[in-house]
Amino acid sequence: MIDRVLQLIITGILAGGIYGLLAMGLSLQYGVCRVLNITHGEFVMLAGVLTYTISTSLGINPLVAAAITGPLMFVLGFLLHITLFRGLKTRTPSPAVFEGSALLVAFGVMYVILYLGKIGWGGLPMPIYYLNKTLHFAGMTFFLNQIIAFAIAVAIGVGIYVFLSRSRLGRAIRATAEDPATAGLMGVNVNLILAFSFGLGAFLAGIAGPLSAMISPPKTSMGFSNTVIALIVVVLGGLGSVPGSFIAGIIIGIVSFLVIGLWEPVLTVPVYYAILMILLLVRPAGLLGKK
């Protein structure tokens, strides 16, 4: 029993890496651009099914495919911000109205991408099975692809964190998140930074897609649950806090595998909601959120 629980916890931590990556993207987009991007999961879906197409038709392995889908999603996110959200920002009277309208825009875009995916790829799961070897360690079994996906997720997560805290561009992003008007006065090209941050968030979805596609077969209906997970992880970590998102991702990963393994797979979303409800009642700012 203890072996089984330990196995589930470690598998959960490994899965949590991808959740963390997902939530980091969402957190970045909300924290900087003030867009609660509920399209996020659909970007993951798009990257996942593209990975399938790339790896089966071109014979490229999914990890290399991530080098294609990541930048592709970056461009898509960048363009999405320039075409939709930039104009919306100038047209809405107040930030609160912008947030509401941007949410509804994302809601529309979500269905567009979802159904484009359905038309292009159908509704069936598309197995890739890459690095599907099992490893045995202290009486527990792991899949190699889980470990590699976790390692890559952590590496990219740390990379983004260092980029945001150390680089010049990262400082401009943080300045824009804090106070766009003042950042603009200091010579930051705010519009460009906003589009870049939105693209960066989409880039993370573009990496998370192939990583999760490697472990479980991607399908066009996977977007919604990915968005739900990302949203809950983001609240748990504190809206807008990047390191918080990553830690919260791992917590949610552990919880989800414990529920699946020990209780009932159908109850994962209800359990997430129970966590969310308690969190909103007790500490709405999240684990690492300010205030």
Place this chain on the structure above:
Amino acid sequence: MDITRFISTHKKSLLVAFLVLLLIFLTTFPLYGGVYHVRVLIAVLTFVILAASWAMFSGSTGYMSLAPAAFFGLGIYTMCVLEKELPFLIIIVIGGLVAFAFALLVGLVTLRLKGMYFAIFTFGLVVFMSELINYLEVALTGTHGWHITPLGNTTIFYTMLILAVVTVLAIYFIRRSRLGLAMNSIGGNEDAAEHMGINTTRVKVLTFAISSMFMGAAGVITAPILIYVNSSIAFSTYYSFMPILMAVFGGMAYLYGPIIGAVVFAYLERIVRNEFPDYFMIGFGIILVVVILFLPNGLVGLVPELRGKLGGVIAKLRKGGQAEPHANT
């Protein structure tokens, strides 16, 4: 020539006459409209209720609920469970109250907080309800899904019509009441509203629960049409998307906006959905985005804007020669 003046002086009586005619048309419709058209009209009325009650809360307070389907589905399930125990009309009331109570709970958790928490919570609410009920259903009854005895089209039509009228009237009076003003001021500037002495949390939670109540009642009446119901049929995100699209398209800040949007899209949906499955959702999604970007007040919001422009043009034409010498003096 004096048509415009006639309209402006008799505005109220004309409106009443129009509404009476509309009501006569609707109440007599099953006598001459075929089965198909009655079905379509039931769908229109359902969407009128959903869109109008969504807009009543989200349109005026600015808190975007992404889960009308959760409350609608709750109504459908209330009907499934109570169908054999109680008369239809009582179940409608109970369905509304169940949705009201659930919305109260959701509101108490999320609406005391500002910002996006409410939207985040409602986003997955449909899936949450669907999976929870799926689990409970199997755990308690050991089976999936429910069969419901179908009711006659005419019965469903008239109950839906009555509910729609009640809903629209209730929303009309709520919008004119202190509660409506409080909602609008929350939408305008929540901090200011709070400083004016409005208990913003109470207003938000209460109005959200009221709007959900109508959705739940509409769900009860819809259930007999479906005949067979399971958790994924009852809780379909489609019923979250369509009311929002309709309300935004028509103009969610107005009373008539969502109604007009519902009429347009419920018909459009019937035609387009069969012809182009999947593709129509792409079109509808694009419409939603375009309307928010370029027509933030919706179709109804276009009227005062156009009237302003047209009025200017007409005034210019009328004054014509007189206007020019004035400019010189």
